Amino acid sequence: MNKRSFLTAMLAAISLTALSAELRAAPVEIQWWHAMTGANNDVIVKLAEDFNAAQADYKVVPTYKGSYADTMNAGIAAFRAGQAPHILQVFEVGTATMMGAKGAIMPVYQLMADAGEKFDVKDYVGGIAGYYSTADGKLISMPFNSSTAIMWYNKDAFKKAGLDPEKPPRTWPETFDYAKKLKAAGWDKCGFSTAWYSWLNVEQLSAWHNVSLSTKANGLDGFDTEAKFNGPLHVRHLQNLIDLQKDKTFDYSGRTNTGEGRFTSGECPIFMTSSAFYGNVKANAKFEFGTGEMPYYPDVEGAPQNSIIGGASLWVLGGKTAPEYKGVAKFFTFLSDTDRQAGLHQVSGYLPITNAAYKKTKDSGFYEKNPGRETPLLQLTKKPPTANSRGLRLGSMVQIRDIVGEEAEAALVGQKTAQAAMDAAVERTNVLLRQFERALAK
Template structure:
């Protein structure tokens, strides 16, 4: 009896050991409702199979998460997956030995991987100069124009396609007591995506894809014209600048104090739940004087990077999770719940077939904008220490709109300080 009991116990113990799940961690920057959605996706993945378990851990805002991830890697205690935002992509991708390309980890783990399965505007941003995808696109977004339909009806206007049309509309809106627009994250919308929308270079070395960039092209005639116009519109009350805080620029639109707001396509879901007025979404405007039709924008948001230094079993768990995450039905759920774009063609087609866009046509605007014609400079950018460069831009935009500095002087300061940061970054890569 004792022998039988012991044999049974050993059998159970061995069975439990052989089927023990491989555990991996995912550090992310999704707080609030987005964090709840991340937790649900992780829980659903865990429940879908018995081999792997993923634990999502919120590490703060984007910059905090990136900093924590790099510090943990240096200490030999890194997570398996790290969420890295667009501005930090060059930092993680250029750091020797830190990230393992998603394309490699998938194939080495026995999964099929085709980069062409991903939307062009999404896959190019997180690929190296040979086209190999390094990051797994996750919460991908792009800047769009939201507009209050009722306010625009008061002046008989339609949502503008170009900045020329926006200026004409702003005059009418001002006569009715409305500022035309505000926008969130000026470097992203008014610098990076201004360049992409007009197919203009953001930096040298093919926007950093060919080699490490040494300069950012911000004091060019096109930028001086564009930022100069924004300052003129600010002085006339057409454009409201509320500083570098995202919400400070979005809330006036929610309160119907401005007629339009340039923000993230990923904000669609939240806006839909928070406002009680009818709003629409359209493409980010462009200057017809600079580009007759306008090219597609860059993506924003973030990607997931698999970090080196883990076992093959854990890498295989990462690959399994990435495979689950990019299932069309999972991507469609993420897209419809959050407003972020679906990153694969299959998920986009499934969403269209479901009739979701017939009911919510504004939710498709970001995807369509990313699918507009491309150009030489629309693939993306690879700029080291770009989060710090963005901070320099924020400071100088504050100075411009407060009247403390001229457009030309501030853009020259951005150029000079950016070159110092890029040079410092290049030295760290040696």
């Protein structure tokens, strides 16, 4: 070895040592893949920055991965390639798929226990935590952005139609009646409508009336669940919509929320959709608006029960090291902090995930100053949840929603009767449920 190459080797060795020293001191990185855009993306970036600034051991790195479906697929693909992120934001309909992947996920209750973080599932709002818990009440994924379905109405339109703008309709018959009056007053293209057809008119409808959507507590108690949503209530509701579609007292707005613009533009004076619609309405509606609870059929015993949530939760993926999991646990404790949750709820329109944050917001007089903002929480906590209203957990839920939408579309244009459409939807759903169960069986 000549002098020069010896020197080079020495230099390389020194710089390597320096580098590894630096690596030791560097904080543990925690990858967080999410699907939030616009103002909600800013919230995510701010949360990560605040957490990183508050301590030096861990560094949360948020990455936007596209739509909810894109993010979930990216997470799954990364897991299969051995490159999974630590935290993956998954929409509520992906819950069954994630929960079925036993070896791929780290349950939150276990994560918190292993890391020695203080954690009690009872601190979290029951209607939210229940959706992401096992049958025996263990929290599997961390609730993040939760919302529920409520009624949005146009107060200016109510005034013009001679309706009391402070009294939204409470029941479905009242809603139909109001819509007819609004139609007569000039809203002739759409008296009322809903976004997320399946979520509103089948899933929420079932929970709100304490009627089973599928067996085994809507799938929460086992993947061997069977769809049941072709009962008298579901058929009657679809039949009403079919009848009202004819003269546009009700006008169909699609399977997702792309029709929400019909409310903010003033076209539909009554519109049922997510409570997270708040920011959009506030920014874009050029009229006075109000919120009400979802309507119910008064002759159904037990109605109204309680509504269920939508939105997304944070899943911790498997195969990571103990220090990394400790960081994730610390981050979840940070997220659940009362002040932080209360603040997030008040600015974003999403629901607070802990009871303490809800109480704090209430005690601060926020709901008196912002009427209507408590509606989703009142709805969610109306009665203690039953097996029919804790939530739902069906595999292939994205496709099931499409099936429900397709069958309803066929019925709304008169290709099928309400009963035939709901029967077909249930039959097709059960095929998917059995396929899903089968894929997990091995």
